[in-house]
Amino acid sequence: MISQPNYSQDLTGKWILKELGYKEFKKNPGLRILKFDANKAELFTDLELTKPELNLSVSDNILLLDDGKKYGHYKLLEKNVLRLFANGTFNGDRAILDMDFLRLLPTKTQLSQKEIETLSFEYQEEGKPAFKIAFNQELLDKETLERLKWKEGTRMKIERLDETYFIAIFHHGRKGASMPIREVSTELLKIYCVPNKTGEIIAVRSK
Numbered sequence: 001m002i003s004q005p006n007y008s009q010d011l012t013g014k015w016i017l018k019e020l021g022y023k024e025f026k027k028n029p030g031l032r033i034l035k036f037d038a039n040k041a042e043l044f045t046d047l048e049l050t051k052p053e054l055n056l057s058v059s060d061n062i063l064l065l066d067d068g069k070k071y072g073h074y075k076l077l078e079k080n081v082l083r084l085f086a087n088g089t090f091n092g093d094r095a096i097l098d099m100d101f102l103r104l105l106p107t108k109t110q111l112s113q114k115e116i117e118t119l120s121f122e123y124q125e126e127g128k129p130a131f132k133i134a135f136n137q138e139l140l141d142k143e144t145l146e147r148l149k150w151k152e153g154t155r156m157k158i159e160r161l162d163e164t165y166f167i168a169i170f171h172h173g174r175k176g177a178s179m180p181i182r183e184v185s186t187e188l189l190k191i192y193c194v195p196n197k198t199g200e201i202i203a204v205r206s207k
Contacts (some may be wrong), residue, residue, distance in 0.1 A: 011036040011058075014161065015082055015101035016180060018193045022090040022097055028195055031178050033161070034084070034101055047161045047168075047178060072096075080105070102193050106163035108183040113158055116165065121189045121203035133167070133189065133203050167191060 017032035033044040035052075041063060042052035056063045056071055063071040063084070072086035080103035088097040109116070120134035132139055133156060140153030152173050159166045165181040182190040182200065189203040 011041075011082065012038070014104045016104055016193050018100045018102055018199070019195055020097055020099050022095050025090070026195070028177075032099075032101075033104075034082075047159055047166065049161075072099075079103075102180075104161065104164045104180060105182070107165040107181045109165070109181075109185065111184060111186070113160065113165070116184055117158055119184075119186065119189075120206040122206050123201050123203040131203075132206070134206075 013036060015034040015036070017028070017034070019026045019028050021027070031045055031047070033047070033049065035042045035044065035049065036058070039058045041056040041058055042049075043054040043056070044050075045053050054071070055066055058064075061075065062073045063086075065071050070087065072084050074082055074084045077083050077100075082101045082103070084099040084101060086097050086099055088095055090097070117135040120132065123131045123133065125131070135156050135158055138145070138153055138155060140150075145151075145153055150172065153171070155170045157168045157170065159168045159178065165184070166178045167181060168178045169176045179191045179201075180193055182192045184190070187205045189201075191201040191203070192199060194201050
C-alpha cells in the first residue's frame with residue numbers, strides 16, 4: 001500500500017503565480033499574488049497590494065466570487081505548491097485553467113537591500129551567452145541603444161514584499177516580470193518561480 005503525502009491545509013500568507021495553462025499550453029500572464037487570510041482570499045496584480053483584482057471567499061477547497069458563484073477549486077501539490085483550477089476561457093471557449101502558485105517565503109540573506117543593489121551576477125545557460133544581472137543601471141551598451149534608436153533598454157530593480165525580495169525587470173521604462181529571490185549572498189543569487197525545467201535560476205557573482 002502506497003501512502004499519499006498529507007500536506008497541511010494552512011494556506012495563510014501570499015502565493016505567486018508561476019504559470020497558467022490549459023492542457024499542454026503554459027504561459028505566465030504577468031504578476032499575480034494570491035493572498036489567503038482565514039476564510040478569505042484576494043488576488044492582486046502588483047507587489048504593493050493596492051487594490052485586489054478579485055475578492056474571494058474560501059470554503060472546502062473552493063473559491064467563491066462575491067456573488068456566490070464558483071471561481072475555482074484548489075489542491076496542494078506540495079507544501080509550498082498550490083494548483084488552482086479556475087473557470088476561464090481558452091481561444092474564446094470556456095475552459096478550466098490550471099494556475100500553479102508558489103508560496104512566498106522570506107529571502108535567505110544577511111545583506112541589506114542597499115548592499116544587494118551594489119552586487120552584480122551572471123547566469124550562464126548552456127549554449128547561450130552569459131546573462132548579466134545588475135541593478136539600477138542600463139544593461140544594454142550605448143552602441144546597441146544607438147543602433148536600435150532606443151532611449152532606454154533594460155534595467156533591473158530590487159523590490160520587496162514583506163520579507164521577500166524581488167527582481168523587477170523594466171523594458172523601455174515599463175515594468176515587466178517580477179521574480180522572487182530565494183537566496184542572495186555576496187557570491188550567489190537564487191531566483192525562483194522561473195518557467196524553466198528546474199523552476200529556478202542560480203547566478204554567480206561577476207568577476
